[in-house]
Amino acid sequence: MVTLGSYLFLSFALFVAGLAVIIARKNIIAMLLGIELMLNAAALNFVAYTRFVNSNIDGHIMALFIIVIAAAEAAVGLAIVIRFFQLRESIHIDDAAQLQN
Amino acid sequence: MFENILFFISSFLVLGGATMVVLSKNLMHACIFLLFTLFGVAGLYLTLGADFLAAAQLVVYAGGVVILMLFGIMLTGGTENKENRFGIEKIPGMGSVKTYIVAGVSILFIATVVLKIIANYMRHYQQTDLPEYMTTVERIGHSLLTDHILAFEISSILLLGALIGAAMIARPRKS
Amino acid sequence: MNNTIVSYLSQFEGHQKFLAVASEFLGFDVTALVGFVIFFTACFILVNVAAAIGGLGTYAERKISADIQMRQGPNRVGPYGLLQFLADGVKMILKEDVVPAQADKFLFNIAPLLALSGVFATLAVLPLSSGFILTDLNIGIFYLLGVGSVVGVAIFVGGYASNSKWSLLGGMRGASQIISYEVPVTMSIISIVLLSGGMSLVTVTESQGGLPHQWFILHNPFTFIGFFVMFIGTLAEANRAPFDLPEAESELVSGYHTEYTGMKFAFFALAEYAEVFVLCGIVSALYLGGYKVPMDLGNGVFFVENLGLPAVIGKNIGQLLQLGAFFTKTFLLYYVVIWIRWTLPRMRVDDLMTLCWKYLTPISLFNLIGCAIWVYFFENQSMWSVIFKAGAAGAGHH
Known part of the structure; x- marks a missing residue:
């Protein structure tokens, strides 16, 4: 009853939610939340295909690396956000439109 | 169940x-x-x-x-x-009924095309018997340290770089 | 699903007979249903026991502190004041549930629930005895770390949602303290995983013996240091003194639960005391032999073969002995935790971070590498057997 399609649908919904957050919101931290959602959607896809199509472990490894990258991305992204806030007193994405000062 | x-x-x-x-x-x-x-x-x-x-x-x-x-x-x-400061409602002609109709029609069109393509594959897809649940810890460990050792090491270097980089960037600087 | 408690019960003859009779009577196979009922009952018992231990923890704390300070402590409600925690609970329920007007209602209400559910979810892998574990996950310790860190989120959110300066400072301190001290604790756990060859708490416990020289704390010098690192980290993760900065009452009124009243405050307090119990149980399972009883009395073979008892009774006596061993070790550690609270003064917040990042983390990394080298060179023998063999070889030369 629970097939590959249901997992793919969930993953699709997660990805669309992440995309909507990135498009609709102008707060940098909110956009980081959207990126987390999209990374999770990708990892969920890998694991679902591992279970339903081929049962080797490579999909799990890939999802593990996605989790690693998500952690690194969150750390560096938030550091950049905090630095940006120190400089500009704002976390609006449109304030980050200049390359220098 | x-x-x-x-x-x-x-x-x-x-x-x-x-x-x-x-x-x-x-x-x-x-x-x-x-x-x-x-x-x-x-x-x-x-x-x-x-x-x-x-x-x-x-x-x-x-x-x-x-x-x-x-x-x-x-x-x-x-x-x-x-708020979206320079965004969609600031552009004249966007966000009206006309644009929503255009967007709806294009979504329907794209979805039809994509579903046509996918249906071709889904028709041949058969649900086989799923493998039994078994623990993946040993297999992931073996796989990480044999087949994927390079990616594993690179990811550790990535994490170290992220650690040092995040600490460097967020450090308060004296102006 | 691997329900250890269900599979433990299903090895007995009576259980099988009951299953057969019930299946015949009801007309369908009741194995799954009975398994579910047993599992549910065990969950219910364990959660209530943990809540009772959390409640008795407050009583023990007050009694022991009274003892240390040469006072009487609670002694009015029930024998020796034992029912004081029930009276406190009734008082908490009857109190008015105040939500501050400027508070974030949703987060304010959800934070105590997150704290309590995070702590109770860790009970699932707590190895009380070889038969009485809810489930023996292959990733037991890893699961425990993951679920336990929800408490950090709960403390942070609770502090934020109260919209009070004290709560906010307490919540930020709590979250930073919990995620910092997770590093040395995880490193110490990984060194034990390295020695025992598995992340399941049953595997870890079974690779130790019943007597102190077979425990992991005395396995090699690195684990001996690792025990203290882990114990200090545990104190910090449970926000206990000398690391109770999130609720430092002399500077922050009451920290992250300043604005909480009634049952929500009771949830936070219960979560704290139950978490101390769970973490003490984990430390005793990792380093102090957990439920192992000396001379292998725990598996019940001795009672069946030498005393001639039937298998059911022998096995269950063994299980009771194991439960006794586990609770003895855990409550001893619990006593030490309370003892430390009423002995040491509170640390300063920068000293706390210095202790974690400049001392405990390097020491735990050193321990991890040391354990790896020990496993490689001495083939995972304990230091006693290495010394014994070296002594025997030395004696052979003469």
Whole structure:
């Protein structure tokens, strides 16, 4: 009853939610939340295909690396956000439109 | 039976959490809903027989990423939703009924094309018997240290770089 | 599903007979249903026991502190004041549930629930005895770390949602303290995983013996240091003194639960005391032999073969002995935790971070590498057997 399609649908919904957050919101931290959602959607896809199509472990490894990258991305992204806030007193994405000062 | 119940609970968490992340006005609430979504994804991993991944998801996200995000929200002091300053409603001719109709029609068209393509594959897809649940910890360990050793080492260097880089960037500088 | 408690019960003859009779009577196979009922009952018992231990923890704390300070402590309600925690609970329920007007209602209400559910979810892998574990996950310790870190989120959110300066400072301190001290604790746990060859708490416990020289704390010098690192980290993760900065009452009124009243405050307090119990149980399972009883009395073979008892009674006596061993070790550690609270003064917040990042983390990394080298060179023998063999070889030369 629970097939590959249901997992793919969930993953699709997660990805669309992440995309909507990135498009609709102008707060940098909110956009980081959207990126987390999209990374999770990708990892969920890998694991679902591992279970339903081929049962080797490579999909799990890939999802593990996605989790690693998500952690690194969150750390560096938030550091950049905090630095940006120190400089500009704002976390609006449109304030980050200049390359220098 | 048990797997199905777990699947329904987890998918409810995932769908509801993701929807609320999109819709909630308060960023702090969005972060907590993101936590629920990530718990739901961990539950989905369990139904897929990926026990190690589910635990890693809990450790990394619940313990690390969400708390980092909460700290970030607090340190930058903004729980209010930022308005789209130069965005869609500032452009004349956008956001009217006409544009929504055009968008709806194009969505229908693209969805038809994509479904036509997918249907061709789905017709030949047969559900085979699923493998039994078994622990993945040993297999992941072996695989990480044999086939994927290079990626493993590179990811450790990536994490070290992220650690040092984040500390360097966020360090308060004397002006 | 691997329900250890269900599979433990299903090895007995009576259980099988009951299953057969019930299946015949009801007309369908009741194995799954009975398994579910047993599992549910065990969950119910365990959660209530943990809540009772959390409640008795407050009583023990007050009694022991009274003892240390040469006072009487609570002694009015029940024998020796034992029912004081029930009276406190009734008082908490009857109190008015105040939500501050400027508070974030949703987060304010959800934070105590997150704290309590995070702690109770860790009970699932707590190895009380070889038969009485809810589930023996292959990733037991890893699961425990993941679920336990929800408490950090709860403390942070609770502090934020109260919209009070004290609560906010307490919550930020709590979250930073919990995620910092997770690093040395995880490193110490990984070194034990390295020695035992598995993340399941049953595997870890079974690779130790009943007597102190077979425990992991005395396995090699590195684990001996690792025990203290882990114990200090545990104190910090449970926000206990000398690391109770999130609720430092002399500077922050009451920290992250300043604004909480009634049952929500009771949830936070219960979560704290139950978490201390769970973490003490984990430390005793990792380093102090957990449920192992000396001379292998725990598996019940001795009672069946030497005393001639039937298998059911022998096995269950063994299980009771194991439960006794586990609770003895855990409550001893619990006593030490309370003892430390009423002995040491509170640390300063920068000293706390210095202790974690400049001392405990390097020491735990050193321990991890040391354990890896020990496993490689001495083939995972304990230091006693290495010394014994070296002594025997030395004696052979003469």
